Amino acid sequence: MRPLVGIQVGAISFVDEGVEGVLDVAQKAEVNALFVATQAFDRGLQGRQILGRPHPGHGPDGPDDHWGGSYVQQHGEFYRGTVLEPFPAADREVQGFDVLESVLPSARDRGMKVFSFILENSHSGLTKNVPNWPKVLQHDAWGRSDMYACMRNPEYINWWLSLVEDQVKSYALDGIMFGSERNGPLGNVLENGGFARDGKPYCFCPHCVSAGERRGIDSRRAAEGYIKLHELARGGDDSKAPGDSSFVRFLRLLLTYPEIMAWEQLWHEGYEELQKRIYGTVKFLNPQVQVGWHVWHHNSFSPLYRAQMDFTKIADYSDFIKPVMYNNCAGYRLHAHINEVKQSIFRGVDDQTIYDLYRQTLGYEEAIAFDDLPAQGLSTDYVRRETARALGGIGGKASVYPGLDVNVPTPPHVKQTGPAEIADSITSALDAGADGIILSRKYSEMSLENLEAVGQTLRGRAL
Numbered sequence: 178m179r180p181l182v183g184i185q186v187g188a189i190s191f192v193d194e195g196v197e198g199v200l201d202v203a204q205k206a207e208v209n210a211l212f213v214a215t216q217a218f219d220r221g222l223q224g225r226q227i228l229g230r231p232h233p234g235h236g237p238d239g240p241d242d243h244w245g246g247s248y249v250q251q252h253g254e255f256y257r258g259t260v261l262e263p264f265p266a267a268d269r270e271v272q273g274f275d276v277l278e279s280v281l282p283s284a285r286d287r288g289m290k291v292f293s294f295i296l297e298n299s300h301s302g303l304t305k306n307v308p309n310w311p312k313v314l315q316h317d318a319w320g321r322s323d324m325y326a327c328m329r330n331p332e333y334i335n336w337w338l339s340l341v342e343d344q345v346k347s348y349a350l351d352g353i354m355f356g357s358e359r360n361g362p363l364g365n366v367l368e369n370g371g372f373a374r375d376g377k378p379y380c381f382c383p384h385c386v387s388a389g390e391r392r393g394i395d396s397r398r399a400a401e402g403y404i405k406l407h408e409l410a411r412g413g414d415d416s417k418a419p420g421d422s423s424f425v426r427f428l429r430l431l432l433t434y435p436e437i438m439a440w441e442q443l444w445h446e447g448y449e450e451l452q453k454r455i456y457g458t459v460k461f462l463n464p465q466v467q468v469g470w471h472v473w474h475h476n477s478f479s480p481l482y483r484a485q486m487d488f489t490k491i492a493d494y495s496d497f498i499k500p501v502m503y504n505n506c507a508g509y510r511l512h513a514h515i516n517e518v519k520q521s522i523f524r525g526v527d528d529q530t531i532y533d534l535y536r537q538t539l540g541y542e543e544a545i546a547f548d549d550l551p552a553q554g555l556s557t558d559y560v561r562r563e564t565a566r567a568l569g570g571i572g573g574k575a576s577v578y579p580g581l582d583v584n585v586p587t588p589p590h591v592k593q594t595g596p597a598e599i600a601d602s603i604t605s606a607l608d609a610g611a612d613g614i615i616l617s618r619k620y621s622e623m624s625l626e627n628l629e630a631v632g633q634t635l636r637g638r639a640l
């Protein structure tokens with residue numbers, strides 16, 4: 178069977194280059210499935226090429242007006258009774274443009290599938306423009322409203338279910354891909370949760386506290402433990418236990434407050450519950466519509482997050498998964514991740530030792546100097562190994578479409594995607610048995626040269 182060849186593309190690209198123009202380029206890359214960004218507050222999915230980055234050879238070379246929200250027409254009847262309402266994107270370039278309505282007919286004519294890509298990310302802070310958003314925010318361990326919405330807040334859950342129902346009923350979609358690039362309180366404190374996060378522990382809102390108490394977890398002990406962990410992770414208690422490393426004190430805290438680990442898992446189960454509600458909602462409305470998940474890159478760096486993203490369990494509520502395997506930028510991102518944990522629980526341990534521990538526990542063979550990671554990236558063999566690992570976990574219950582790195586933006590000293598790199602990563606994913614691939618992060622960043630290489634590679638395999 179022909180593999181699915183997907184591409185992620187934001188609304189602005191169709192406006193800038195015309196629907197037919199984008200589809201012409203995509204078809205030259207043998208793309209047969211569009212993952213159209215329909216809901217996002219995140220520049221990783223929407224917007225033009227990031228300013229200062231090399232022009233990709235298509236699209237305008239200039240700034241854009243990014244506000245985030247919905248890039249399709251929303252219908253009020255689906256949102257009745259929810260505190261959050263329809264929120265159309267105010268981006269100047271896409272006013273009056275419904276990306277699904279505009280793209281679906283042409284995509285159908287060309288035999289291309291259309292998936293709606295919905296991203297839950299809100300670390301841009303643009304959600305502050307959405308009326309009533311403060312009412313769905315998490316509560317941190319000190320009881321303050323947090324920067325992010327709570328996935329157990331019924332109003333927030335209902336908003337996503339409204340949005341999904343609206344899209345499934347209003348557009349003839351082949352599928353929905355939902356993504357959330359967030360982690361639980363333990364990951365957030367120890368690893369700072371990746372880019373643009375604040376390292377605070379959460380969520381202690383009434384909904385999460387009730388869920389915790391139903392599981393027999395003492396929420397006050399959990400909050401107390403997390404406040405101590407937050408202090409430890411920032412070196413605030415170094416003087417109190419001289420002689421014991423931060424890692425030893427971290428273990429001591431886990432032994433004293435087992436609620437820390439329990440609250441972390443409670444948070445993660447909240448995300449799983451939201452995913453299961455979305456999956457079941459779509460299947461209730463139209464069983465033909467495929468439901469899958471963007472599994473963010475953190476899964477490649479954090480053993481804690483990887484332990485939670487158990488593909489054998491995820492398979493039960495998935496038609497497909499897209500595990501991110503951006504090998505070129507992975508070195509840079511793993512380097513940054515190690516630098517985070519070095520400052521929290523591995524203070525005093527040298528970089529190379531932490532990196533070697535991580536790469537071996539994660540199953541990476543890149544035995545290189547730690548500081549060479551950004552420039553070298555991870556190999557395409559990482560793509561092969563991670564594809565095989567995902568397929569093994571999913572066990573044939575869902576399709577696996579690795580997300581591949583096509584010009585994912587990084588600073589100039591970092592390994593960049595070229596035609597040879599993308600050809601190798603496609604070959605690695607498909608040779609490992611992937612059901613398809615998804616070119617990422619977004620079309621507006623991808624160079625024409627690399628997209629041509631994608632087409633050549635796939636045509637070469639077909640022969």
Ligand SMILES: [Zn+2]
Nearest residue numbers: 327380382385
């Ligand atoms: Zn909560």
